[in-house]
Amino acid sequence: MIVDCHVHSLGVEKVDAILKGMDKAGIDRAVIFSPYPSPYMGREERIIPKTMAGVTRHLEFSYPNVTSEKQREAVEFIAGIQREAPDRVIGFIWLEPRLKDAVQILEWAVTSKELKGVKMIPDHWYPYDEFMYPIYRKAEELNIPILFHSGILYGFKDSSRFCRPVNYEVLLSFPNLRFALAHVSWPWVDECIALWGRFRAALEEIEGERKEVQMFIDATPGTPLIYRKDALQKVMAFGAEDYIMFGTDCTAGRLEYGKYHVERDLAILRQVIGVPKDTVDKFLGRNALRFLGLK
Template identity: 90%
Template sequence: MIIDCHVHSLGVEKVDVILKGMDKAGIDRAVIFSPYPSPYMGLEERIIPRTAPGVTRYLEFSYPNVTSEKQMEAVEFIARLQKEAPDRIIGFVWLEPRLKDAVQILEKAITSRELKGIKMIPDHWYPYDEFMYPVYKKAEELNIPILFHSGILYGFKDSSRFCRPVNYEVLLSFPNLRFALAHVSWPWVDECIAVWGRFRASLEEIEGERKEVQMFIDATPGTPLIYRKDALQKIMAFGAENNVLFGTDCTAGRLEYGKYHIERDVAILRQVIGVSKETVDKFLGGNALRFLGLK
């Protein structure tokens, strides 16, 4: 089974187009994020709209007029897509945690609209900010995973410093929360893998019966091709083969391009690095089943 764990939506996609693209690429299931809840949702052929010039400070938004109403509109959109193809589409809410009712919106998205997880990008906020703790606690309570952007951040204003992998070490305090750092945190690949090692070590440090590392590494590109073999080789050599996820970063209406990502990564893993077919199968989908709580 091939599961693409990292697909964006624009708020305009149709299910038949999405499924046709998945079939062309050979993708069995796709994790699709709701659109970012900005006024531009559904209006532009861009995942993230162009920003206006000007300095943006801590906790300020890169985009104006991000509202709870837009957040719920985005939830309803992805929930409709998932409902039309529940065996193929796995809906995640792209949550804006600075909204005052973010936790309430999250609970509604999961319990009422039956979405399966959360996507977040630290846009001028840090993952260790205390206002984030209720979101993490609610995700633990609902037993859903969070997929975070990590690494250099294009599209938002000067926010890359908020997305360094070490910032997520705070999640040691939420040991029942499954989460993934996207893009192997490029260019901080080594730091990402080291943070995964920190969570692996925590299995012997934290009381309880948890047997699996709560952190996953989303290997969705972000790593340019010249760095990709090196990043995947380091992940495998460090022992994270059971916690690495495949993704494309495609938009939902263009998933046919996922075929290229699959062929390229399989070639790197099998022909260049030399891992087993079993490891490739885990990378392409087996690990995602555990991340999503489906196995």
Template identity: 35%
Template sequence: MIIDAHLHCTGRETTDDVLRTLDEAGIDVGVLLAPFLGDGYSLDDAASLRRANEHLARLVRHHPDRLVGFAVVDPRHPDAPDDLRHAIEDLGLRGCKMVPTGWYPYEERVQPVFAVANEHALPLLFHSGIFIDGRSGRFCRPTYFEALRDHPRTRVALAHMGWPWTDEALAVALIDRIHGVPHERAQFRLDISFGPPPPYRREVLTRMLDVLGAGSLQFGSDCFLPCSGAHVRERKQWVVDLMDELDLGADTRERMWSGTAAAWLGLPATAGTHAGAHASTHAGSNSDRPHAGLLAGTGGGGGGGGDYAPRPWRPVCC
């Protein structure tokens, strides 16, 4: 099974559009984010976000097995806690995406939204790291999301591995591992969608696997719908190529393609895999266990614990 844990809606897509894209791309389940970037939707306009959530609810309503809808709210708006509650309880959406722009995750004024999310034990997806459109990423440093630990029932995914602050993102997620929390019950995990530029991707992913393990990493294409299945498939292929370079084993790949996201979403675990996902899977003995020395504080280098042997990298996209 493959879960695309990061798909943007624009308000122009139909349910048929989305299902066709997923089928063409070989994606079993898509996490769809309510529109908030253009086409009449804006984080600055609370009414537009309500319309966005209603659009998404209609889009996913009849396909709960394949489409998981995430509301979008902006905690700066006074009615945001009520809007999130309505989206979950009345519209049937199953998680929430938030983008810190103009607010910091540790501010008192945004905690009421997090409290509603905690009440419902929601999976949350946050933009973390810089933006590519010129906005300042100063609100999105990964360590700022430690404030979510005051809301321990939330299940948090930090998008883009926090690039360029990937070590910060790793440190935030590592706390669960240090305390022995199983991957499926961890509060934090990292979305590996478009973030580090190609020359950095192998290095960053290697470090994440060595320290956190694949159970803390999940695939997301970060594509904007409506789009062709080929577009999503291209993003998926970037990950396949990188997995092949690192000679990752089947269990590690399965966790990154679906296992981590399924636990985040509260979906049933499945042993099935999509036929197209693992065409290049290597039958190795790679372990998902993070490097024992790192967790024990005794040091240790990348690739320790027999996870995989580093190889010369090649750019996977441009």
């Protein structure tokens, strides 16, 4: 089974086109994020904010007029897609955590709209900011995973400094929260792997019988091809083969392009690195199912 753990929606896609693209790419299931709740949601093309002179500040928004109403509209959209194809589409809320009712929206999205997890990008906020803690606690309570952007950040204003892997070390304080860092945190791949090692070591610090590392690594590019073999080989060599997941970063309406990502990663894993079939199967789908709590 192939599970794409990282697909974006724009708010305009139709389920038939999504499934047709998945079939062409050979993708069985896809985690699809709700659109980011900006005024540009629902457009065919993505609008990138213009960077002005000067450095943007902590907690400043890259996009204007991000509202709770737009957030709920985005949830309704992806919930509708999931409802039409529940055996193929796994809906995540792309949550803007600075909204004053973010925790309430998250609970509504999961309990009423049946979304399965959360996507977040640190746009001028740090994962260790204390206003994030209620969101982490709510995700623990709901037993849902969080997929974070990590690494260099395109498409937003100067926010990459907020997305360093080590910023997520705070999640040690939320040991029942499953989370993943996307893009192998490129260009901070080594830091991402080291952080995973920190969470692996934490298993010995937690009381009880827990045997699962709470951190997963989303291998979605990110990593340009020239770096990809090196990144995947390092993750495997460090012992994280049970925690790395395949993803494409495609938009939901163009998932046919996922075929290239599948073929490329298969070639790297089988022909270049030479990992066994069982490891390939984990990478392509089984690890994602565990991350999602589906297996």
